[in-house]
Amino acid sequence: MKHGSPPIEPGGAHQTRVVTLTRRKVLSDKAFEVELTRPPSFDFIPGQNIRFLYGALERYYSIISGPQEQKIALLIRHVADGAFTSILSSSAIGARFSITGPHGYFIFRPSPRPPVFVATGTGAAPFAAMCRAGISGFTLLHGVSLPEDLYYASLFRRSASRYVPCISQPTPENHLPAGAFQGTVTEYLRRELPRIKSDFYLCGRTEMVQEATLLIDDYFSDSRVYSEVFF
Secondary structure, three states, X not given: OEEOOOOOOOOOOOOOEXXXXXXXXXXXXXXXXXXXXXXXXXXXXXXXEEEEEEOOEEEEEXXXXXXXXXXXXXXXXXXXXXXXXXXXXXXXXXXXXXXXEEEOOOOOOOOOOOEEEEEEHHHHHHHHHXXXXXXXXXXXXXXXXOHHHOXXXXXXXXXXXXXXXXXOOOOOHHHOOOOOEEOOHHHHHHHOOOOOOOEEEEEEOHHHHHHHHHHHHHHOOOOEEEEEEOO
């Protein structure tokens, strides 16, 4: 198993820019989406993120919009008593924020090996941006607690060659989405995914990334792994 080396961030990535909140959309009781104006000459690669600055606070969020779009869209997870969650969920439309970016190295790298995207919860965000940029033909495992947490399912179904919602909480079979797996993404990796050399892109909680990396090492020899932890 090999880990890819990161590309160099663009020289202007740490320049502070001002953006305006233009839209907010609730997706579930666990997450919401915000749209921001896109600064001039703000170029990014799908999978990269921006850093919000607000007083002494700073947070990183992956961009979910495509690089051709005239906005910056973000997927925000509700965090109980989270400072940035409260700010972004309650600020008035028209509020202005300072950001830097783009940052990050979690970008798609085409190769002869089949790509396998593995996400938990809002870790699906960078894969949404990749789909909107035209990337297709991948396998995507999206692990969530309940079916209502499957953000961007229709987008993923259009772009993926295989889209597998992995539902970890017990759910009646007639409530499961088409093609869903009852269990976690790591259980699916262990029990269901064909044992072929692949490029794995892992994005989600630390525990999932660590467990999946060990499984890939055991079951998918000579594969390559790229990972990003979402807190």
